[in-house]
Amino acid sequence: MKQMRHFSEATLPLFPQGDEDEAVMTAPVTGRLPSYIADHRKRLRDRFMETGGQGVADYELLELILFRAIPRQDVKPLARRLLDRFGDLARVVSAPASRLLQEHGVGEAVVAELKLLEVVAQRMARSKVMQRPVLSSWTALLDYCHTVMSHAEQEHFRILFLDRKNVLIADEEQAKGTVDHVPVYPREVVKRALELGSSAVILVHNHPSGDPTPSAADIDMTRQVARACAVLGITLHDHLIIGKDREVSLRSERLI
Incomplete structure (x- = not known):
């Protein structure tokens, strides 16, 4: 009768092996x-x-x-x-x-x-902000953005879509770019907001360098999106730039 092999580990790996030296x-x-x-x-x-x-x-x-x-x-x-x-x-x-x-x-x-x-x-971070008013969960929202974006090696552009009560109803990554650029098209931002029935949006992107200081291109793009949104009655609440240890709000900086 064959003997069973016993392992001293309490559990086996969730995924197949293949990593050992x-x-x-x-x-x-x-x-x-x-x-x-x-x-x-x-x-x-x-x-x-x-x-x-x-x-x-x-x-x-x-x-x-x-x-x-x-x-x-x-x-x-x-x-x-x-x-x-x-x-x-x-x-x-x-x-x-x-x-x-x-x-x-x-x-x-x-x-x-x-x-x-x-x-x-x-x-886990996302579950703390979805379907909740962003004003009452702003700290959790910033934590989520840092969790998802602050360590990325390329620029990522996300849009947070809000309803009339400023409840976060959708969070979507719209584009990925290079280490210092991501393409953003105001028309696509507005189009997606209308598809979701969103009344307001928050733009979020990261700076892989770790420094969230907005560039001239960041400011110009944000203002283009704000103008496109305003034509159709959609509010651009903010544009957050995520760095390694901190973030910059273009609204707080009075850049929009």
């Missing part, structure tokens, strides 16, 4: 973690659960994420390398898959775990 992948699979790795993983999980994550360093949080994708390897060196390479945990999670795959020890399973976390974070 080449030496690990070619070595015979014993089905059991070395005791020092198993003990470290248990201690880290226990500390995370006992403290609710308080006091757990970013590299340790990244380790916890990597445990699932790389079940039979010490992932601390990889976690530290990724943080050194990209700068912080948020930038690791939001890094493009193509750049992540360039890092030694990162394969499709690691990328899938990181992208899963990114999507969950974005949807």
Whole structure:
């Protein structure tokens, strides 16, 4: 009678393996973690659960994420390398898959775990603002915009569509651009607002440089959109430019 192979990990990865370093992948699979790795993983999980994550360093949080994708390897060196390479945990999670795959020890399973976390974070932030009046959830709205856009390496242009009570009824990405430009067509903004029955809009785009200071082109485009909206009775409430650590409101700056 065949014996069942036992694994010391409590759970198997959500996604297929394929990320372990080449030496690990070619070595015979014993089905059991070395005791020092198993003990470290248990201690880290226990500390995370006992403290609710308080006091757990970013590299340790990244380790916890990597445990699932790389079940039979010490992932601390990889976690530290990724943080050194990209700068912080948020930038690791939001890094493009193509750049992540360039890092030694990162394969499709690691990328899938990181992208899963990114999507969950974005949807949690989005759930706090959708179908709610923007004035009463302005801080949550800014948090959402930063979660989705502040770490992107290209410019992204979004439109937030509001109804007559300023409730956010739709949030759509309209275009992607380069590191310093994204094409915006006022006619398309107005057309989509009419399709959704929106009475007001908020424009949002990011500056990959991290500096949200509006350019002359940003200001000119915003004023073009404002004029196109006004013709059909649609209000342009604001244009937010998202940087790494802060945002700029063109309305607050009296640029529209």
